[in-house]
Amino acid sequence: MPSVIEVTDLRKSYxxxxxxxxxxxxxxxxxxxxxxxxxxxxxxxxxxxxxGLRVPxxxxxxxxxxxxxxxxxxxARILGAQLQQSELxxxxxxxxxxxxxxxxxxxxxxxxxxxxxxxxTAKLGTRFGKLSGGQQQxxxxxxxxxxxxxxxxxxxxxxxxDPRARRDTWQLIEDVRASGVTVLLVTHFMEEAQRLCDxxxxxxxxxxxxxxxxxxxxxxxxxxxxxxxxPSAPLDERELSGLPALASVERKGDRITLTxxxxxxxxxxxxxxxxxxxxxxxxxTDATLDDAFLDLTKEATA
Amino acid sequence: xNTAVLRTEFRLFRREPAAVFWIFLFPTLLxxxxxSIPSFREADASMGGLRPIDAYVPVAxxxxxxxxxxxxxxxxxxxxxxxxxxxxMSTTPVRPSALLSAQMAVxxxxxVASALLALVVGRLAFDVTLPRQPAGYLLGLLLAAAxxxxxxxxxxxxxxxxxxxxxxxxxxxxxxxxxxGVWLPVRSMPHALARVVQLTPFGAAARALDQAxxxxxxxxxxxxxxxxxxxxxxxxxxxWFRWE
Numbered sequence: 001m002p003s004v005i006e007v008t009d010l011r012k013s014y015x016x017x018x019x020x021x022x023x024x025x026x027x028x029x030x031x032x033x034x035x036x037x038x039x040x041x042x043x044x045x046x047x048x049x050x051x052g053l054r055v056p057x058x059x060x061x062x063x064x065x066x067x068x069x070x071x072x073x074x075x076a077r078i079l080g081a082q083l084q085q086s087e088l089x090x091x092x093x094x095x096x097x098x099x100x101x102x103x104x105x106x107x108x109x110x111x112x113x114x115x116x117x118x119x120x121t122a123k124l125g126t127r128f129g130k131l132s133g134g135q136q137q138x139x140x141x142x143x144x145x146x147x148x149x150x151x152x153x154x155x156x157x158x159x160x161x162d163p164r165a166r167r168d169t170w171q172l173i174e175d176v177r178a179s180g181v182t183v184l185l186v187t188h189f190m191e192e193a194q195r196l197c198d199x200x201x202x203x204x205x206x207x208x209x210x211x212x213x214x215x216x217x218x219x220x221x222x223x224x225x226x227x228x229x230x231p232s233a234p235l236d237e238r239e240l241s242g243l244p245a246l247a248s249v250e251r252k253g254d255r256i257t258l259t260x261x262x263x264x265x266x267x268x269x270x271x272x273x274x275x276x277x278x279x280x281x282x283x284x285t286d287a288t289l290d291d292a293f294l295d296l297t298k299e300a301t302a
Numbered sequence: 303x304n305t306a307v308l309r310t311e312f313r314l315f316r317r318e319p320a321a322v323f324w325i326f327l328f329p330t331l332l333x334x335x336x337x338s339i340p341s342f343r344e345a346d347a348s349m350g351g352l353r354p355i356d357a358y359v360p361v362a363x364x365x366x367x368x369x370x371x372x373x374x375x376x377x378x379x380x381x382x383x384x385x386x387x388x389x390x391m392s393t394t395p396v397r398p399s400a401l402l403s404a405q406m407a408v409x410x411x412x413x414v415a416s417a418l419l420a421l422v423v424g425r426l427a428f429d430v431t432l433p434r435q436p437a438g439y440l441l442g443l444l445l446a447a448a449x450x451x452x453x454x455x456x457x458x459x460x461x462x463x464x465x466x467x468x469x470x471x472x473x474x475x476x477x478x479x480x481x482x483g484v485w486l487p488v489r490s491m492p493h494a495l496a497r498v499v500q501l502t503p504f505g506a507a508a509r510a511l512d513q514a515x516x517x518x519x520x521x522x523x524x525x526x527x528x529x530x531x532x533x534x535x536x537x538x539x540x541x542w543f544r545w546e
Contacts, residue, residue, distance in 0.1 A: 051393050073395050081393040086386030089310075091317040096310060103306035104394045147394070 004029045004151055004182045005050060010059035012045055019045045021206035023059075027151075032173065032183040034197035036190075038297055042206040043186045044084055047153050050184065051081045063151060077105060080149035082140045084156050084186075090129030094120055094139055097128065098146060105147035117172055118142050119165070133160040141169065145176065152176065155186040170196055194289040204297045214289050221292035223247035223259025227268060229279035230254045235271075243267045259287065303407070304400040311404040315412065325369045325409075326416045329362040330423050337428040349490060356431070357487040359424040360511040364446065364482035364504050366416035370409040371450025372457065372474050378405050379458035380467040388545055398545060406451050413447055434517030438510075442520045445528040446507035452535035453478075453503065459542040481505040488512070500524065503531040 005027035012020040020042040027033040035043045048054040049061050052068030052075055061068055068075045088097055098115060102108035115121050118138040123131065131139065137160050144152050157173070158166040173196055177183055187193050193200055194214045202210045202217065210217055218224050235256070240249055244267050247259040258264060265284055272279050315321060333355070336342050342354040349357060379402060382388050388398035424430035433439035457474065461467035481488075482504040488496055489512055499505035506527035510520035 053389065053392055076393060076395040079393070083386065083390060083393070086390040088387060088390070089314050089382075091314050092310065096313070100306055100310050101394065104304075104396045106395075143390075 002029055003027060004031075004064055005033075005184060006060070006062040007046070007050065008060040010046060010049055010061060011057045012042075012049065012054065013057060018206050020049070020056075023201075023203065023206070023208055025201045025208060025211060027182060027184055029182055030177065030180055031198045032177050032185060032196050034193040034200040035184070035186045035203055036188065036193050036200050036293060037203035037209075039188070041203045043203050044155055046203065047155055047184060047186055051079065051153055052076070077147065078150040080144035080147050080152040082144040082152075082154045082157065084159075086140070087136075088128040088139075090127065092128050093125055094128070094131070095124040097139060098124075098142060101143045101146050107148055109146055109148040111142070111146060114142050114145060117175075119168070134162060134165050137161055138165070138169070141172070145181075149181060151182045151184065153184045153186075157185060157187065158189065158192060166192075190289040190293060200289075202293060202296050210296045217296070218287050218289060218292045221287065221295040223291060223295070224287050225261055225265055225284065226257065226259050226287055226291075227265045227282070227284045228255060228257040229282040231256065231272065232278040232280060233275070235275070235277065239271060240268075243271070259291075303403050304396050307396065307400045308404040308407060311401070311408045315408050321374050322412075325366055325374060325412050326419070328369065329365040329416055330420045332365065333358060333362040333420055333424060334427065337424075343428065349487075355424070355428050356515075357483070357489065357512075359420060359430050360508055360515060361483050361487065362420040362424075363417040363443065363511060364507055365479065365484065366413045366420065367447055367450040367507075368475065368478050368482060368504065370413035370416075371447070371452075371454040372478055373471050375406065375409045375451060375454030376457040376461060376467040376471050377464055378409075379455065380461050380464045383458075383545065384464055392545070402455075406455070409454070410447050410451055413450065414443060417443055431515070433511075433515045435514040435519055438519045439514035442507060442510035442514055442525065442528070445525060445532065446503065446510070448532045449503040449507070449528050449535065452532050452539060455539035455543070456535050459539045459544070478502075478504050481508070483508045501527060503528060506531075 003026040007026070008024050010020050010023045011018065023042070023046055035046065037043045045054060049056050050063060050068060052072050055069050063075050063079055066075050092100070094115070098111040102111050115124065118141060120135065120138055120142060123135055128136065128139070141154070141157065144154065154173070158169055161169060170192065173183060173185070185196060197214060199211065199213055200217060201208050210220070212220060231254070240256070243258070243260065243264050245261040245263045250257040258268060336358050337355045342358070345351050345353050382401060382405070388401060391398040391401055421432060425432050453474070457470045458467055461470055481499050481502040488499055488505055488508040491499060500509055506524040510524040510528065513520045513524070
């Protein structure tokens with residue numbers, strides 16, 4: 001599949017401090033690509049270079065083969081953006097905003113179904129300044145999609161939304177992708193990234209700390225599998241710490257929690273069997289992206 | 303200039319009762335109040351036989367320009383930048399400059415309409431003669447409007463926040479009102495003062511409008527001063543304006 005967004009060795013500093021320090025990634029057509037990272041990691045600056053709002057110090061950014069700065073107008077026609085912090089004129093109504101922004105594009109999307117999908121139909125006559133934070137956010141998502149873009153960049157998409165609206169928005173993003181739109185998603189919500197993204201670039205301190213599928217990121221972090229149980233008899237500490245591919249052991253009262261790989265789990269089960277120890281309330285789960293993220297960004301810090 | 307943006311900005315302007323009042327209605331209201339004072343309707347020998355109300359029509363016209371250019375425009379432009387509206391627009395095929403130019407067009411049109419309202423009310427209510435040199439009057443009016451908008455743009459360019467814009471706007475407001483002749487018509491000022499005031503945009507505008515009202519072609523010096531200010535202020539605004 002062809003790449004829609006190509007970012008190569010992007011660098012941007014402010015006042016001598018490198019905010020983006022050699023970021024590279026490509027986003028394939030029809031993909032939901034996540035950019036995940038702690039606050040101040042350089043996520044927003046990176047996507048602002050993709051949107052053409054900032055000029056990179058060095059490096060190359062291409063959107064459908066176009067330069068977002070030099071070919072601003074062409075890129076703006078195919079890329080929709082939802083910015084982290086922006087407002088509209090306080091006295092502009094939702095309907096007027098939708099109609100106005102639709103008029104900016106040669107072949108805009110039909111705004112009525114879009115407003116319907118985002119639960120804005122009842123608010124069409126309401127002025128921007130009177131909308132709740134969540135409604136404003138949904139309007140911005142609508143404005144990002146109104147030009148029927150090929151690529152949509154969403155920065156902190158669901159911040160300020162309640163859990164129900166958040167889930168509805170995720171469904172909307174999945175539908176948008178199903179219609180062939182490529183999505184670049186900046187987030188610090190692990191659940192959001194894990195649910196939506198095909199691939200994720202974890203950015204930390206201006207660099208790409210890891211780039212993989214959500215499952216891949218979890219698998220490559222040290223403690224991908226978590227097993228916890230309460231043994232019917234005490235276990236030898238040395239035998240536990242000798243388990244293959246073990247990442248950590250934690251005891252809380254009688255309960256033991258191990259992290260490692262499937263191999264670790266296999267080994268602990270045979271260990272228990274050899275000693276005729278029963279594992280009460282045995283739970284084996286995959287680590288979450290949360291765990292992987294903490295593991296990856298910790299590594300980069302160390 | 304994008305017509306959808308222009309339409310929207312005009313609609314939004316109408317939703318600001320304060321702006322509508324101060325720019326569109328206040329100058330004429332002031333004229334009506336002054337005209338209700340009997341002594342303002344009596345010919346004054348020191349003004350070459352004109353009545354004070356005759357001298358105040360051009361002042362009312364200039365107040366409209368000052369209100370829109372120096373008070374309303376910087377607030378609007380700075381607010382659009384401060385609240386990320388320009389940035390939001392930068393991600394669309396329509397450049398944020400479309401929003402700035404639409405805002406200027408709206409302010410300019412409303413100010414000129416307010417000036418025409420003052421002329422009409424002056425004529426109908428107080429029998430103030432309409433400008434005898436209409437083409438010259440219109441030219442002076444348009445140049446003065448351009449200078450007012452350019453001045454407002456510079457204020458906005460130099461103001462990081464709407465609070466600063468409002469402070470600079472107020473600081474500039476009173477000297478501009480003085481130069482326009484609100485307290486003392488420029489033609490009645492002492493000679494030395496008048497010479498200085500005529501070098502300011504609104505002082506020059508006041509003289510140009512006076513001359514055109516009396517039936518003469520406005521002096522090229524006054525028109526030249528206005529044009530020069532417009533060019534300099536526009537260049538300054540273009541140079542110093544920050545989009546973010």
